[in-house]
Every structure is written in structure tokens, then in C-alpha cells.
Amino acid sequence: MPRLDLTASAADLTRAICDIPSVSDDETALADAIFDAVSALPHLEVHRDGDTIVARTNLGRAQRVAIAGHLDTVPINDNLPTRDIDVDGEAFLWGRGTVDMKAGVAVQLKLAAELVSPRVDLTWLWYDHEEVEASRSGLTRLAQTRPDLFAADFAILGEPSGGEVEGGCNGTLRAIVRTRGARAHSARSWMGQNAIHAAAPILARLADYRAAEVPVEGLVYREGLNAVRISGGVAGNVIPDLCEIEVNYRFAPSRDAAEAERHVREVFEGFEVEITDLAEGARPGLDAALAQEFVAAVGAVPRAKYGWTDVARFSALGVPAVNYGPGDPMLAHHDQERVPVAEIVAVERGLRAWLTSH
């Protein structure tokens, strides 16, 4: 089993854990290495549930902060092992997982080992299956079996945010908008009803849709309503009797699930709408005292997070949560995924400064 040296630099540790591939469903080798390394640290109480590992200090501090990161990546596409590269004179670590989100995990592992006496009690969470259906996530499982381990006054997700603090996140809704018709031979099309033609107003409404920009607790959340898939048709000589358009609505955290659904049903009024996936966003939570101290300590200007992340899971449990991690989120899942080494160092410094200040 590979051994991890948690006293190495965060960049070296990033390289080491990226080079232990951990595509969703295949996180065990990395989880084993982490479990082994943190179990050796006497200041941490360590739990393991499948490939999710929780390590906690129990210093009797007045407050507790949860800091979390997922271990899995999207599939490798010829982008491992990692490489050191130089882009316009800036040093990067290149390869799958460097951005999403092993640099963040490496910083967490290093600080988990180093900070034996932080200003708040800490709960470190490293979990499996973030890049797949939410129902398979290690956090979903743990929230059911050990909700007590989520107890915290504030949470930080190490998702890539370019070293900035990204507050909250948009919610996401997926729906199938459907038209139906009647099949006929295309040589006698007037005997049928063309379901694809019937979808014309759906696409027109999508094309004309103007997404809102919604201020929530001082941050502005930009929404979006988009077709992500369309399908219809039986054969080259048959009038199609079904057309399905999958739409994805990203909605500001000030709207709840019911409001998001109502909005989508209104936009597609007159058509069959089936909601297939719905997750509320998270308010930025930056009015919490700990959050304000955190933002001040790391010297960041908070901005809104658009993509859904597990901050929403903490938020739903009443724990204000933000994203703070190295790496450009636009490069997550990218074949040229790469993280600036200086950003890894900056996030490490920011977290250390806050967690050790008094």
C-alpha cells in the first residue's frame, strides 16, 4: 500500500494522492492510505465508513469547524501520472484530480496532521462518490448513519474556488419536457402527428428565456435554464410520436425546491413536465460570525458559487458553509486539468492563519 508523508509540502502531497487514481467506485486504495496516515496521529479520533474517513479533534473548544473534501475524480483521460508544467512562467501541477479536488484534500491532510492545537475543534471529512449520483455519495451515507459527525458551527468545502471564498451555491433542477404525437409512415405524414414539430414552442421558450440575477445576502447568483439533451424519432420513415427535452434549471439559493419546480412548470405551461432531479442550493451563510472571521483572516472577497456543491448538504443541516480551495473551477473535469502551485500554498496559508489565530 502506498504510504503518505503528511509532513511533505502540500504540492508534493497533491502529486502523491493524484498518482493514486481514485475514479468514483475505485477510491479504496486512496482511502486506505489516508486512513493509515491519519490513524497514526494521536490528536485525532478517526472513524471510517466504507471509503469515507472522519478525523476529529476533541479539545473542548467552544466552537467546531468541519472541513471536507471528496476523494474521487471523474475518469482519467490520458492525464495521469501528474506532471510539473510551466504556463507563461507560472508553475502548475497538471493531471486528473489536481483541481477537482486533490489539491484541496492535500492541504487538508497536511493541516490535519500539523494543527494539534487549533483555535476551534476540527472535523476533517474525506469522502467517496461525489462525482456521481448524490444518492451514492459518502456524505449522504454518513448523514444517515452518523449525523452526529456533521455537528459544526461552520463548514468549509475544499472545492476549487481559485483560492477565493465562494459562498453558498445555486440549486439545480432537472426535468423532462415531453411532447407526444402519433406514428405514421412518413410517406403519409398527414395520418400522424409529429411530436418533434410539436416541440417547437419549447425550444422557442428556452431560446427566449432571460435568466435572473438574484442578490442573496450580498452575493449575486446568476441563474440559468437550459436544454441539456433532446431526443425523438423512431426510424427514418416514421413520423415520431415522442420528443423529450431534458432541461436543467440552476436557481438562486433564495428559492426553495417548490418555488423552482413551480417556475419550471410555468415556463413550460401546456406541456408535460416530469421533474427528475432537484437539489436546493445553499445561502452563502456569510452573516455567521465564524464565517466573517474566516473571510477576514484569509483576506478574500467572497463571491457567489454557481455550481452545486456539498455546501448545500451542510447548509441543509443548519451549518453555514463556504467553498475555499485551490484551482480554477473551469478546469475541473478538463483534460488539461492543472492547478497553480502558488494557489495550493496560498490556500494552505489562509487556512492555517485562521485556524491558528487567537
Next chain:
Amino acid sequence: MPRLDLTASAADLTRAICDIPSVSDDETALADAIFDAVSALPHLEVHRDGDTIVARTNLGRAQRVAIAGHLDTVPINDNLPTRDIDVDGEAFLWGRGTVDMKAGVAVQLKLAAELVSPRVDLTWLWYDHEEVEASRSGLTRLAQTRPDLFAADFAILGEPSGGEVEGGCNGTLRAIVRTRGARAHSARSWMGQNAIHAAAPILARLADYRAAEVPVEGLVYREGLNAVRISGGVAGNVIPDLCEIEVNYRFAPSRDAAEAERHVREVFEGFEVEITDLAEGARPGLDAALAQEFVAAVGAVPRAKYGWTDVARFSALGVPAVNYGPGDPMLAHHDQERVPVAEIVAVERGLRAWLTSH
């Protein structure tokens, strides 16, 4: 090998050849049985090319008529063996191939055996692979290797026409109309360009399209322009960069291929159009003297054929051709495919009356 009794009734012969399954690619058993049966007839000169069989009289008549039918069917779907059924008091033969087009072939086989001295010389053609790409059709092959066998003054295709005479056929064109965009994460949709939304005007033009009704030599051909398939999308969280709509244009036989293509490109002006399939129709050819005699003899009122059939192949070789066969074309390829026994008898009588009149 099953033996065919060409002196049986046309209905019994239909049943016998339907119960020798002959889905495209699997016509050999039926072709063998037919070759065996017609080879025993001294008044016919028989050729075989793969699973296509040609049987000709050589009586020195002033005129020659080609009468053709295909041997293959679309796939069986729990609808063989054949059954005798009764619908509202009318006797039907039910099962795959009864309509498209073994009842027509059975009538042809019976008359090929019986008519030793018809009023015109006859060329009977039974061929393979009609239900698949035109390039694989036995007629395509034969037209290249033995064009002399197509020589005729008039041709009759036994395709189902409900016992009526259906003249000519519409042409058919298929094209892909394409929109392109730029991928982005759907949480930041404004970074991309949605190709599915961009297809809105294409569907609107299709929905608004009013198909022409075009008179050609006394028959009216109804056209049609339809989407038959649509596809687009990458994943549930990605703005799609491509949307493809397959359209099928059925056009009157007065338009040639270039005119059909020009029309489709005009309708979708401003969009990428790729023509993927294009076959001209056939003029009804009912002004030919033999055609007029035929229509009078069988006592039918000619109407336009909408679906493309091999009449177009004869028409392209300068041979006027019509469809005349038992069975409702709406039931072709249907799982409840069934032919009225009385229609088999009527078509047999019609053909016999004309071919033996003087």
C-alpha cells in the same frame, strides 16, 4: 426443401410462402422453392441471380410486360405462422408478409404457371432485399448485370395498393439539419452557446410548413416535410454543442432530385444541411396505351402512390410502371398485418382478365 404447388388457390399459395420466413438477408429458402417450381414450367425461360429469379415467356408478342414482386419481409414480430382470421365477417389471412407483399407474389406465381399463352410476352421478376438499403436490392444488382431483363413496354409492381391501381410514386429525400454551439458547464451556461436552443427556428419552420398537393398527369401527389429524428446533448450538466434534426421530404414525381434538394435548402436557409439520401419518384405513366388498357381491364380508378416503390426504378429505365396488389398499405410492416382473401382473388382476376383479353 418445401415444394410449392402453383395450382393451389392464390390464398393457399400466399399462406404457403408466408410460412417460409424470408426476412431480408434470409430469402434463400423461399427463392429456392420458387426457382424449383418455375423451372419445371416449360413455357418459361428462367434466370437466377442470387435470390432474384426472372422467368420470361418468349412468344414473339409485339409487346412485353414486366410484373415484379419482392420476396423479403421486415422482421417477424410474433406474427408467424399465418392464421385465418375473421374481422367483421370478412375473411383475412393474418401474418408477416401477407400484405407486404407475398399475397402479390402468390398471385404472380399462380399466373406465371397458368398463363402459357398471354396476350403480351411476360417477364416475371421476384427479388430480394427490397426492405433494406436500395443498394442491396436484387433489382439494383440485376439492373447492373442484366439490364436486358428489364426491357418492357409496361411494368406492374405487386406492392399492396388495396386492389386499386396506384400510379407512380413520390420521391424521397433525407437530410440532416444541424446547429452548433459551444460546450460549457450548465452551472455557468453563459460561458457556452446552446445548440439545442439554436434549433428552435428549424422546428418552427417544420411546424409551420404547409405541404403542397401537386397534380401530375391527372393524379394528385401530396407531399410532406417532416422531422423523423432529433438528437443533441452531452450530459445532464453540459451545455450542448451540437443538435441534429433528420428530416424526410417526400416530393411529387414532377420534381427532380436537384429541385427537391434546392427546396429543402431553401426551407432551412441559414442552417447547415447535409443531404443523406435522395431518390426521385416516378411519374404515373398512365398515358401509355398499355397502361390505359390495363386500368380499363381491371376496372380501377387510378390514384397516386405516396410511398416510394420500385416503380421508380422501372420509370427511370423508361418503362411506365404502376402498383397493383392486394392488401392495405397502411398494414404493411404492422404487427397485425393481414390481407382480405377477397382482395387476393380480385387482383388475380384483374390481372388474368387483362393478360388473357384480346
